[in-house]
Amino acid sequence: MNQITIGVDLGATKTKVGVVQNSVVIDEIEFPTSSQGSKEQIIGELINGIEKISNQNILGIGIGVPGLIDEEKGIIYNLWNIPSWKEVHLKSQLEDHFHKPVRITNDANVFALGEKMFGKGGPYKNLVGVTLGSGFGTGIIIDHKLYSGSYSSAGEMANLPYLDKTIEDYCSGKFFFNEHGLKGDEVAKLAEKGNLEALKIFKEFGHHLGNSLKLILNILSPEAIFLGGSISKSYVFFEESLLETINTFPFKKVRDQLVVEPSTTSNTALLGSAALILAEQYQADSSS
Structure with a gap:
């Protein structure tokens, strides 16, 4: 399986973005999260980070965040330690920009999924x-x-x-x-x-x-x-x-x-975030 996905670990102090291929993070960057900034500023920094290491061949973008998420709509509510993120329609904004599917879940879910699929x-x-x-x-x-x-x-x-x-x-x-x-x-x-x-x-x-x-x-x-x-x-x-x-x-x-x-799995957060896309792809392939 040669599928390439983007995994994002968005935290209150730092954000990590990784390119995942064949169960390995082949490229990654890390930058400070502007936790006291506006939601537009933080989204812009996230888009810039993804653009730096992404390309058109990716399957999609998976994201783990420490908060409440409407997973179907991709709306983040009351993100802990980032006051401006009361209601952020992140999925639609990123999909409009990158024209790729985006999936978002809680960061602890990302860890469990990463351990399941890669650990x-x-x-x-x-x-x-x-x-x-x-x-x-x-x-x-x-x-x-x-x-x-x-x-x-x-x-x-x-x-x-x-x-x-x-x-x-x-x-x-x-x-x-x-x-x-x-x-x-x-x-x-x-x-x-x-x-x-x-x-x-x-x-x-x-x-x-x-x-x-x-x-x-x-x-x-x-x-x-x-x-x-x-x-x-x-x-x-x-x-x-x-x-x-x-x-x-x-x-x-x-x-x-x-x-x-x-866990002894390296980069579990990035792998688990990317796994949100891979798991959906796997289920789609299995049902077809």
């Missing part, structure tokens, strides 16, 4: 991708297909009550800073040096994350959960406490078949 998730019929960074995101694959629900928000558990706050407060970068006054990468550097306090902090984090994954087991009972985001790179420091907590899940058959692993 360890291939063999699994039902899986969940969990992104652990400045926030806590969840993407769901059911029967080998992305399930995004209304406004691309299915599975978003971040705001669910947990202890005295929410799941995101204890299962993202917020935990390290709010509970211990350190950034996640600072704790990781200390843990790498064998610092006992840092190792204890990661043990606490693994326990809280294990409880959130038990909730996923109760609701979805997937075969596999893959962890992404910056914190997943420190998996070795919280793996033991995470698995110990999951082992308290009451349904032994469910927990015994579960695979929990950090």
Whole structure:
């Protein structure tokens, strides 16, 4: 399959655009997102970025964003940390400009789809991708297909009550800073040096994350959960406490078949964004 697609990872601080061919990102650029700019300015910068590495042979453009999306119409609502993006008809604007199909979904969905199509998730019929960074995101694959629900928000558990706050407060970068006054990468550097306090902090984090994954087991009972985001790179420091907590899940058959692993796929966000176009193309080919 020699199909070429464009993948876009649009974040609050930076935007990445990549050209994907044969399951590989063959070219990419990164530029700051003008998060305080007007929606027209940000769209213009995105178009310029795509034009720099795109050509007329692409199948389409897939985009992951951290917010609510009407996927059918390609309208983005209330994009987090970009105040001017209250309602942005991005799909129609990009399709009018590039004359190629555009598909948009939540960034956690992009991670799950990328892991399914290009990473360890291939063999699994039902899986969940969990992104652990400045926030806590969840993407769901059911029967080998992305399930995004209304406004691309299915599975978003971040705001669910947990202890005295929410799941995101204890299962993202917020935990390290709010509970211990350190950034996640600072704790990781200390843990790498064998610092006992840092190792204890990661043990606490693994326990809280294990409880959130038990909730996923109760609701979805997937075969596999893959962890992404910056914190997943420190998996070795919280793996033991995470698995110990999951082992308290009451349904032994469910927990015994579960695979929990950090993603090792490079450029998952760009690959997953491009996969929005490839998955649609695959389904169209299968039904023809």
